[in-house]
Amino acid sequence: MARSDFQTPPGTRDLTEPTSSRVRRLVALFAEEAERAGFGQIVPPMFEDVGVFVRLGESSDVVAKELYSFTDKGGRDLALRPEFTASVCRSFAQTRPLLPWKTWYSGPSFRYDKPQKGRYRQFDQVGAEVIGSDDPDLDTELIALAWRFFAKVGLRDVALSVNSLGDFADRPAYLDALGAYLRSNADALSEQSRATMATNPLRVLDSKRPQDAAVIAEAPILLDFLSESAAVAFERVTAGLKALGVPFQVAPRLVRGLDYYTRTTFEFAASGLDAAQNAVGGGGRYDGLVEALGGPPEPGIGFALGVDRTLLACDAEASFPAERRPIDVWVVSTTAGTEGIELVEALRNDGIRADRAYGGRSMKAQMKVADRSGASIALIMGEDEAAAGTVAVRMLRDGGGQEPIDRSRVLEKVRSLLP
């Protein structure tokens, strides 16, 4: 494998055809759905002041150990974004657009994780955020947007889990109850869970270790500690989802790893993915984040979907297949003049997908490449044609007839042959 001196850094890869165009189509699909719902695109910088991301929660791994941070030549402490939400909130605080502010985005994020299937250090996300309204119908609408997107992509086995984390004011009482419960059952917990219990007890609920399952199953749930308004809002969300026909299950122990979440929280899991990284998307409310970034105390909600994982899930279900769109016309030219390059240029100017071989290869070699290219038509120009002012039009797909056409009428002929 050590043919070249360099290779992509761990957790990164080159996206090439047909994957690259599949990603492009997926993003285009999302853009279409989002814009139909009134969202405008935001393209924030890929790096920000490290403080922007620290606000995400210093006890979260994403901030504590996965940040790609660095100091630039001006002495600024910066970091590659680990997600978009913080940038969107920062942008809102900076520019104060009209409310509610609805934006969608796509692009890479960076996390210094150990690579694994469906987990990369540079990974692509699409997502949408709304700042400036706490209307629970918005929660419903956002979830429905993500759901519609998955449906458009053709994913069938997506399970939607919904929970409410309540307001920040609801937390202390619950944390007390949870903490007491966990401590009294500490002996039954795994060593790692006992450790996270001290720093962030909520996250113990997320443990996938089998030995923790029993304790977690009996743990007190946040839904029982919700304030009146948070409880009402959550009911409104679930009622809305039912009304829209979006299937979901209430998952009282769904917590998610970013600390900023409040109230509605949700996650999409691809059941078709047997891998551990089966969360294809997730999101929730973050009613304190904008303020934490120096903006007004506006509420926000959003979600992000993993492009790579979504595609992985599509593979598992054989949906949204990669498409290869071959060239239409292949120009074969063995003359010494510029007839070949002129013809290719004319075809392209005319909007026809055309290509040719280089390096003065033999006609046989060029025909071989033409065939391999998937083109349906070969335009052949040898010395005979050059002399006669014609081009031989040869069909490559079905049997392959061939006829000489006057040079001036080639474009017309090609157009009539293409679908």
Added chain:
RNA sequence: GUGGCCGUAGCUCAGUUGGUUAGAGCGCCUGGUUGUGGUCCAGGAGGUCGGGGGUUCGAAUCCCCUCGGUCACCCCA
């Protein structure tokens, strides 16, 4: 970050208990007479056996380190 498995041509892999010029298929290139592809035939190019060190008369084959991949935990998209 912790642990398991893995690392031979562009790709998929074979390489017997360590033994002398490292193989196959696919792909690629060039030919198969007089300019024409998809089948077939014949040639050919391409490998510091991930990298480094060690053991040995001798290592792709054994040991150590390292890099990378992969899977699980963790985390989350």
